Amino acid sequence: MALIVQKFGGSSVADAEKVKNVASRVVETANEGNQVVVVVSAQGDTTDDLIEKAQEINPNASKREMDMLLSSGEQISIALLAMAIEAQKYPVISLTGWQAGFKTNSAAGNARISKIDVERIQSELDKHKIVIVAGFQGLDKYDNITTLGRGGSDTSAVALAAALRANKCEIYTDVDGVYTTDPRIVPDAVKLEEITYDEMLELASLGANVLHNRSVEMAKKYNVQLEVKSSFKKVPGTVVKEVTNVEKMLIRGVARDNDVARIAIIGLEDTPGIAFKVFSALAKENINVDMILQSIGHGGKKDIVFTVTKSNLEKALSVIAALKETVPYEEVNHKDDLSKISIVGAGMVNNPGVAASMFEALFDASINIHMIATSELKVSVLININNAERAVQVIHDKFTK
Amino acid sequence: MALIVQKFGGSSVADAEKVKNVASRVVETANEGNQVVVVVSAQGDTTDDLIEKAQEINPNASKREMDMLLSSGEQISIALLAMAIEAQKYPVISLTGWQAGFKTNSAAGNARISKIDVERIQSELDKHKIVIVAGFQGLDKYDNITTLGRGGSDTSAVALAAALRANKCEIYTDVDGVYTTDPRIVPDAVKLEEITYDEMLELASLGANVLHNRSVEMAKKYNVQLEVKSSFKKVPGTVVKEVTNVEKMLIRGVARDNDVARIAIIGLEDTPGIAFKVFSALAKENINVDMILQSIGHGGKKDIVFTVTKSNLEKALSVIAALKETVPYEEVNHKDDLSKISIVGAGMVNNPGVAASMFEALFDASINIHMIATSELKVSVLININNAERAVQVIHDKFTK
Numbered sequence: 155m156a157l158i159v160q161k162f163g164g165s166s167v168a169d170a171e172k173v174k175n176v177a178s179r180v181v182e183t184a185n186e187g188n189q190v191v192v193v194v195s196a197q198g199d200t201t202d203d204l205i206e207k208a209q210e211i212n213p214n215a216s217k218r219e220m221d222m223l224l225s226s227g228e229q230i231s232i233a234l235l236a237m238a239i240e241a242q243k244y245p246v247i248s249l250t251g252w253q254a255g256f257k258t259n260s261a262a263g264n265a266r267i268s269k270i271d272v273e274r275i276q277s278e279l280d281k282h283k284i285v286i287v288a289g290f291q292g293l294d295k296y297d298n299i300t301t302l303g304r305g306g307s308d309t310s311a312v313a314l315a316a317a318l319r320a321n322k323c324e325i326y327t328d329v330d331g332v333y334t335t336d337p338r339i340v341p342d343a344v345k346l347e348e349i350t351y352d353e354m355l356e357l358a359s360l361g362a363n364v365l366h367n368r369s370v371e372m373a374k375k376y377n378v379q380l381e382v383k384s385s386f387k388k389v390p391g392t393v394v395k396e397v398t399n400v401e402k403m404l405i406r407g408v409a410r411d412n413d414v415a416r417i418a419i420i421g422l423e424d425t426p427g428i429a430f431k432v433f434s435a436l437a438k439e440n441i442n443v444d445m446i447l448q449s450i451g452h453g454g455k456k457d458i459v460f461t462v463t464k465s466n467l468e469k470a471l472s473v474i475a476a477l478k479e480t481v482p483y484e485e486v487n488h489k490d491d492l493s494k495i496s497i498v499g500a501g502m503v504n505n506p507g508v509a510a511s512m513f514e515a516l517f518d519a520s521i522n523i524h525m526i527a528t529s530e531l532k533v534s535v536l537i538n539i540n541n542a543e544r545a546v547q548v549i550h551d552k553f554t555k
Numbered sequence: 556m557a558l559i560v561q562k563f564g565g566s567s568v569a570d571a572e573k574v575k576n577v578a579s580r581v582v583e584t585a586n587e588g589n590q591v592v593v594v595v596s597a598q599g600d601t602t603d604d605l606i607e608k609a610q611e612i613n614p615n616a617s618k619r620e621m622d623m624l625l626s627s628g629e630q631i632s633i634a635l636l637a638m639a640i641e642a643q644k645y646p647v648i649s650l651t652g653w654q655a656g657f658k659t660n661s662a663a664g665n666a667r668i669s670k671i672d673v674e675r676i677q678s679e680l681d682k683h684k685i686v687i688v689a690g691f692q693g694l695d696k697y698d699n700i701t702t703l704g705r706g707g708s709d710t711s712a713v714a715l716a717a718a719l720r721a722n723k724c725e726i727y728t729d730v731d732g733v734y735t736t737d738p739r740i741v742p743d744a745v746k747l748e749e750i751t752y753d754e755m756l757e758l759a760s761l762g763a764n765v766l767h768n769r770s771v772e773m774a775k776k777y778n779v780q781l782e783v784k785s786s787f788k789k790v791p792g793t794v795v796k797e798v799t800n801v802e803k804m805l806i807r808g809v810a811r812d813n814d815v816a817r818i819a820i821i822g823l824e825d826t827p828g829i830a831f832k833v834f835s836a837l838a839k840e841n842i843n844v845d846m847i848l849q850s851i852g853h854g855g856k857k858d859i860v861f862t863v864t865k866s867n868l869e870k871a872l873s874v875i876a877a878l879k880e881t882v883p884y885e886e887v888n889h890k891d892d893l894s895k896i897s898i899v900g901a902g903m904v905n906n907p908g909v910a911a912s913m914f915e916a917l918f919d920a921s922i923n924i925h926m927i928a929t930s931e932l933k934v935s936v937l938i939n940i941n942n943a944e945r946a947v948q949v950i951h952d953k954f955t956k
Contacts, residue, residue, distance in 0.1 A: 170608070170611040170612050173612055174612065204631070207571070207631075207635060208634075208635065208638055210571040211571050211574055211575065211635050211638050211639045211642065212638040212639060212641055212642040214641075214642070215638035215641060215642075216638075216641055218648075219634045219637045219638050219641065219649060220634075222630065222633065222634040222637070222649050222651075223630075223631060223634035223635065223638075225630070226627040226628075226630040226631050226634075227627075229623065229624075229626070229627040229630070230605070230608075230624060230627050232623065233609075233620045233621075233623040233624035233627075234608060234609065234612055234624065236617075236620045236623070237609055237612050237613040237616035237617075237620050237621075237624075238612045238613060240613055240615075240616060240617055240620065241612065241613040241615070241616075247619075248620060248623050250623075250700075253698055253699075274698070297654055297675070298654075299651075
């Protein structure tokens with residue numbers, strides 16, 4: 155008998171039919187002789203509707219009251235899913251975040267799980283019940299309801315799987331696994347059977363919206379075996395775990411990220427400490443910098459080029475403008491019609507030809523590269539956004555055909 | 556400084572504008588130097604919408620899961636009201652039933668409050684906050700969310716006023732007080748300044764839908780001063796308390812109840828124990844009997860006539876049919892196009908002319924009386940339903956003009 159944690163997102167329980175469908179999947183797993191704990195998000199647009207209600211009344215509502223409001227969304231979906239399972243004659247009980255023992259810090263709206271007291275869940279499992287748990291929510295030490303912020307239900311599910319020492323954690327979503335690239339762009343994208351936590355983290359941060367980073371990091375930390383599966387199709391998904399089988403494929407995926415802007419500071423003094431001053435000033439304003447390129451100094455001058463998200467572009471430019479007094483430079487320019495294309499794969503560190511193959515594919519397609527960044531797990535290039543879809547296609551072809 | 560509990564029903568917080576309006580009323584009370592605890596119901600049709608969602612998924616859902624579902628409704632309204640008060644810059648906090656310390660028995664869907672641990676509310680009041688509490692809900696000893704059944708939010712408010720030893724409990728509703736009769740039928744119905752608990756109980760059970768009986772009984776038990784007021788109009792309401800000022804008016808109100816059916820058992824044996832056998836058989840099936848009339852025996856035979864609610868008519872008839880073996884009778888007939896008209900007033904016990912005046916008003920209007928029942932506080936008559944509105948009008952005229 156295995157203990158399995160299953161997580162269903164909001165689109166999987168959006169209406170009565172879908173709730174019944176999820177109930178069938180859950181009951182099937184239980185009937186195979188497993189103990190099942192299910193983590194559910196709020197139905198479809200519920201959270202957005204509640205946010206709209208709040209906006210109408212007070213656009214500056216406190217996060218504490220927003221958490222009180224939003225946590226009702228999962229309370230509705232756990233009750234409905236429990237009812238659907240009751241209709242299939244399987245013993246079941248729904249539990250809110252606090253009933254399930256989720257303790258968090260007091261950072262309303264973006265709380266971190268501090269621990270999970272699993273006694274209640276364990277005692278309901280001992281009574282041979284399926285246990286339905288509200289994702290995304292917990293309770294702080296003052297007995298206030300908190301929510302976990304973006305990707306919260308994934309995190310709830312992984313944390314619960316870790317606390318219960320579950321055999322695996324299945325994340326059901328509207329895609330049926332992790333693909334080598336976005337199947338909407340490249341129709342012959344291939345679904346991966348397995349992927350490592352690190353590869354998944356690189357893919358997630360590169361814009362493959364399957365699993366939230368926080369949940370993958372937690373799964374890695376507690377060695378929880380994850381599986382990404384489809385809520386609707388009954389096909390094997392993608393397993394995320396520490397070490398995967400060797401596969402012939404060098405790369406795991408091609409990812410695209412359009413939320414990128416490039417800033418170039420031209421004509422800085424070529425003296426030590428310049429890069430430190432620039433990036434510590436940006437860090438102080440909580441601006442995350444992604445790719446960085448520093449030119450080799452010539453004539454006592456050098457350039458620094460880096461990327462930020464589009465939402466941080468204005469703030470970054472004003473930080474740099476304010477810096478001119480202490481860090482003199484000639485000029486600043488920026489560009490935001492860009493896309494970052496990345497290939498990810500644990501195998502590439504031992505295969506120096508991988509990056510070259512990527513560049514070759516782009517050259518053959520006459521796509522110009524603005525910047526390059528590499529790590530042990532990935533190679534990223536910055537290109538014009540109007541070339542992005544074609545770039546994903548030709549790189550994917552290069553590695554899979 | 557007084558401590559005031561205010562209760563607002565679902566129609567009072569049905570949309571954003573109404574929530575803001577309630578917030579203003581509450582803040583005003585606080586700005587007058589009072590401590591304020593507010594009990595709120597779910598918004599407008601929320602509860603009905605949630606019930607519909609459940610019906611779609613499982614018409615036979617357990618009461619435990621229905622309570623989990625329905626309690627989300629008040630959680631939404633307390634958060635929204637708290638946000639509206641935040642917008643008016645007054646310190647405020649919302650609390651669910653369990654956060655507010657409401658402990659109940661485990662009768663899901665119709666739980667009874669066993670006690671209220673007021674520490675959390677008290678500590679928030681000590682921080683000079685307005686405290687918003689979700690009505691209608693509590694927590695059983697196994698940490699399951701329960702709901703209190705019909706009229707639950709009124710009961711929450713009165714219980715909380717008792718537990719906090721509040722100076723008064725104001726029930727805000729869409730009428731502005733308790734009237735001598737339904738103002739929609741009799742335009743010159745008069746609003747009462749004061750009424751006793753017992754009179755209110757008689758009026759409530761007779762179909763004047765202002766306060767739920769359970770809450771009035773609790774107010775009487777703990778001597779909580781109630782005031783029924785309008786959420787929308789700023790006018791004095793009706794105060795419900797133990798002893799009221801002597802008023803010249805003999806009766807407090809004329810009430811009408813159309814949910815009544817009459818059953819007549821004809822030709823019973825005129826021996827001791829017959830009535831006991833009939834009514835204990837009905838009680839065993841949880842059928843409440845209201846008016847009872849037993850004819851004087853003649854020729855060894857007698858008749859028993861009584862009323863039940865229309866929903867219990869079929870069940871009552873089958874109980875009596877099953878009884879024929881042990882309690883022989885000649886025949887049974889029934890009638891359900893009836894209305895019960897009642898006059899209520901603590902003063903009538905000392906005024907034997909009151910009942911006579913009521914009968915005279917009906918006689919003058921040529922309205923036939925089928926049955927009569929009297930108590931210390933009221934006189935009720937059973938008449939044909941098509942005479943009901945006219946009867947209320949002529950009786951009201953008789954006593955107020």
